[in-house]
Amino acid sequence: MDINQFIEKFKQIETKGFVKSMRRGPTGIGMTLESLLGIKENNISLPDLDGIELKAHRDNSMNLITLFTFNRGAWIMNPLEAVRKYGTLDKNGRLGLYFTMNFTPNSAGLYLFADNEAVSVRHINGDVLVKWNFNDLEDQFKRKVPALIIAYARTEYRGNDEYFQFYKAVLLKGTTKDIIRESIKNNIILIDLRLHDKGTMARNHGTGFRIYEKNLPLVFSNTEVIA
């Protein structure tokens, strides 16, 4: 699907008003939008449209937007070992590492460290949990998010069912490969650990490289309302 096809279809979706979420939970909005557009769900780290990554975002949500995830070859420690050593109990009684990292140590003693080559998650005791080379991050960023469309929806609940009203789409483009390095060092792109102890393994939703919506213009030079 190219950009013009997207605009046509999205305008039709806008005319539908509130549509029922096709899946319960946080991911319902993205799955529903893709389904309405006729895009099949996948787990391929490529843009959804022709060279454009698609995001869906609920109004009144201050949450981070995930630009991409990256774990392959990055973990120095065994993830399950790291969870058990440094994790905190979640509301389900599981040990988890659910941290948006910073360059100063958090409550678990974990912090980010960056030099010219890589950024890593470390513990104040010296352990290096996971490390990403900037070159690899640049490649993944450029590969997954060469440009981005963010689709906005109002939401409401009818009983236990969530409904979405898509009403606006914004295209952001004009990113460069090397911007990720400075964005990470400046805490514009945030590193979000999202894994927990699932008994015999670490259930890892993928380390997210994430950004606040308001900061998106800092990694793209051009912003345009397209629908």
Place this chain on the structure above:
DNA sequence: GGTACCTGGAA
């Protein structure tokens, strides 16, 4: 069956 991606939040 585990890993690594995808899609995203609530308080």
Place this chain on the structure above:
DNA sequence: ATTCCAGGTAC
């Protein structure tokens, strides 16, 4: 803004 968390699939 910070702390903590969700449902999916390919291989």
